[in-house]
Amino acid sequence: MTFSIVARCAETGMFGVAVSSSSPAVAARCAHARAGVGAVASQNVTDPALAIRALDLMALGSEAGQAIDVLRASAPHMEFRQVLAVDAKGRTAIHSGPRALGVWAEARGVDVACGGNLLANADVPRRMVEAFEASSGHLGDRLVTVMQAAVGAGGEAGPIRSAGLKLVDKVSWPVADLRVDWSETCPVVGLAELWSIYKPQLAAYVTRAIDPSDAPSYGVPGDE
Template sequence: MAIAGVGAVASQNITLPSLGPHILGALEAGASVEQALNLALAEDRFREYRQVAAIDANGEVAAFSGEHTLGIGGTLAGDNCVAAGNMLASHEVIAAMVAAFETASGELASRLLAGLRAGLPPGARPARSTRRR
């Protein structure tokens, strides 16, 4: 979820749809991205199951990965970016995504795609897309 000139929020793992509007509302009211994230999570009794990444219009980031997220996961802040993941192949995936975003050139969309591709080895598919036979 995003609001132009304010910021963007992604919530995953066991998500709570109200986190995005809550964080963006706090940003609009003048909170820092870290304050906005902390305010939203303070009210959530299931926060340890959440994974949330936020960035404000100035490129400041904040992220949270609860103790009960699924599988290998975490978050990492970069220069004007933040990556989060769970059910990953290794802890190195998130660092590779941030590095690829930061070193890519071009428009934002191209840099985002570079980051996403770096998190997925050639020929691999996300764990949730794997079909059972």
Template sequence: MTFSLLGRCIRTGHFGAVATTSGLSIGARVPFLQAGTGGVLTQHRTDPRLGPRGVELLRSGCSAAETIAALAASTPDIGWRQLAAIDAAGRTAFFHGARVKPAHNHAQGADCVAIGNILASDQVPQRMVEAFVAEPEAPLGDRLIAALRAGEAAGGEGRPLVSAALLIVGTESFPYADLRVDRDADPIETLASLWAEYAPQADDYVLRAVDPMRFSPV
């Protein structure tokens, strides 16, 4: 009952993830990213421990495919898990355990991968990827929001969504953006509004942290 996407902006080198579900607190449980490294999605009977483990494998030099293979080989109850990864080169990989409930599917595109489970349509991930790659020069956050909207338009989960999250990492150890919506009647559109408000300020928040003397608020 989750659909999500990992993507890379080839122009900036930033990595991003979006996810939504009918459960609470998806931003704390599903997307895990590290600047310059890539990231992992972990969902369906979600085991959040797999996110940091996957990121560490990527950081050690494993490709996305090697990371997913290592997680699958070393994780008890892997049959319940659904995973995706993107590495520093933009390569992607995914895994569906034998117990992941239908409809479930994946899709891969240039510098992106989408996965979903307990979906109203198995076309949801493909539509998310199509939306993400449609405007490669657009800001990464805009492309991530477009992917979520496309997934919902394709049928989504088929039940009311209540939480959504957008996570972006840039060049620093802290997130470029980490926006979360919980217990909301329309979490995707609320998330889109949050991103539209935050995006013009995002660079300033980084500058405040790394070079406060240069930050000059209007």
């Protein structure tokens, strides 16, 4: 019931996750990333603790593959889980348990890993990786492009209802954490619209957090 991407920008070191599902508020459970460490998507009968543990392992020096191996060997119920990871050097790894739901598949490359379950077809993750590798520019733009490609490739077997995008870069909090938690229409379209509004303001929000005296105007009535 979910398809997702975890990715790293080789030029900036920014990490991102994008995800969509028929379930409500999918990104609240599945999208995890830590600046300077990596990004992880934990999905399919989701256990968010798996993503947190994988990020902790990578923060201690584990490669993405080593972190996934630890989860596979030690966490319960891994036959139900799907976990995607990318680390600080762009190495990627995926665990897809044999009891993942419906048609499930995975694909990965340098700086990118994609996977899904209850898919319309098993080709969707490969098409997502290809879309990422063919794209350029801001990581947020690339993630949106990938999610649009996933929908174009068939996406989930049924209607999708939620989507989210998370980016981390240099500071300890997400520089973008955008969510369409429920939509009767395509949430990926809504996510793309949100990103187009948020992207021009992203750097200003970071500046306001670090040094308000150097922040640009807020663009609200009464702001001088």
